[in-house]
Amino acid sequence: QVQVLESGPGLVKPSQTLSLTCTVSGGSISSGGYYWSWIRQPAGKGLEWIGRFLSSGNTNYNPSLEGRVTISADTSKNQYSLKLTSVTAADTAVYFCAVSYNYDSSGLRFWGQGTLVTVSS
Amino acid sequence: DIQMTQSPSSVSAFVGDRVTITCRASQNIDFYLSWYQQKPGKAPNLLIYAASSLQSGVPSRFSGSGSGTDFTLTINSLQPEDSATYYCQQSYSPLRTFGQGTKVEVK
Numbered sequence: 001q002v003q004v005l006e007s008g009p010g011l012v013k014p015s016q017t018l019s020l021t022c023t024v025s026g027g028s029i030s031s032g033g034y035y036w037s038w039i040r041q042p043a044g045k046g047l048e049w050i051g052r053f054l055s056s057g058n059t060n061y062n063p064s065l066e067g068r069v070t071i072s073a074d075t076s077k078n079q080y081s082l083k084l085t086s087v088t089a090a091d092t093a094v095y096f097c098a099v100s101y102n103y104d105s106s107g108l109r110f111w112g113q114g115t116l117v118t119v120s121s
Numbered sequence: 122d123i124q125m126t127q128s129p130s131s132v133s134a135f136v137g138d139r140v141t142i143t144c145r146a147s148q149n150i151d152f153y154l155s156w157y158q159q160k161p162g163k164a165p166n167l168l169i170y171a172a173s174s175l176q177s178g179v180p181s182r183f184s185g186s187g188s189g190t191d192f193t194l195t196i197n198s199l200q201p202e203d204s205a206t207y208y209c210q211q212s213y214s215p216l217r218t219f220g221q222g223t224k225v226e227v228k
Contacts, residue, residue, distance in 0.1 A: 037217075047157075047165065047208055049217040060215040063122060096164055104212045107155035107170030114164055 002027035006115040018084040022097030030075040040093040127220035140196040144209035153213035
């Protein structure tokens with residue numbers, strides 16, 4: 001059973017870069033058996049898909065964030081990360097990492113507990 | 122982008138009732154549709170994948186149906202612990218999108 005856990009700063013200043021890490025256990029990022037995703041949720045609002053990393057190295061991003069978002073992996077640490085540049089208050093949210101099997105109908109099966117990131121000076 | 126529209130936005134029902142939530146896609150997504158349950162302060166939990174496949178460990182009172190553009194999540198015999206917000210998500214496009222959510226209140 002794959003388990004994932006988000007970590008990173010809980011407070012980021014406006015215009016700076018938000019950086020989060022998702023540590024994976026019970027599965028290997030380099031195995032190719034999964035897709036590695038990030039989702040966020042502003043307080044009191046719905047879920048927003050941010051993007052995903054595939055073990056092939058391919059990535060897909062939400063067009064509304066494209067140009068600001070990068071998802072990458074460190075296979076030596078079995079972690080993947082999210083970087084979001086030029087943040088504003090609108091980026092304040094709970095950020096989840098989530099994992100699906102490597103077929104499109106899988107659904108997001110394994111979720112982290114989420115980490116709150118506040119953008120404020 | 123594929124837009125996902127859920128209805129209703131909220132529903133209130135009694136214990137034992139049947140609740141139906143609808144999710145409509147802005148274009149054909151075949152059967153690439155998942156449903157999630159989210160309780161306050163918690164991560165979402167996968168209920169249904171591939172439109173109608175019940176995730177392991179999910180009670181059988183939950184069921185999903187549909188294909189193409191119209192999908193339904195049904196909760197038979199609603200239980201107090203089913204009070205939550207439910208989201209659909211399409212995985213037809215590499216650019217995944219969620220519905221806006223449906224809040225279910227158990228009276």
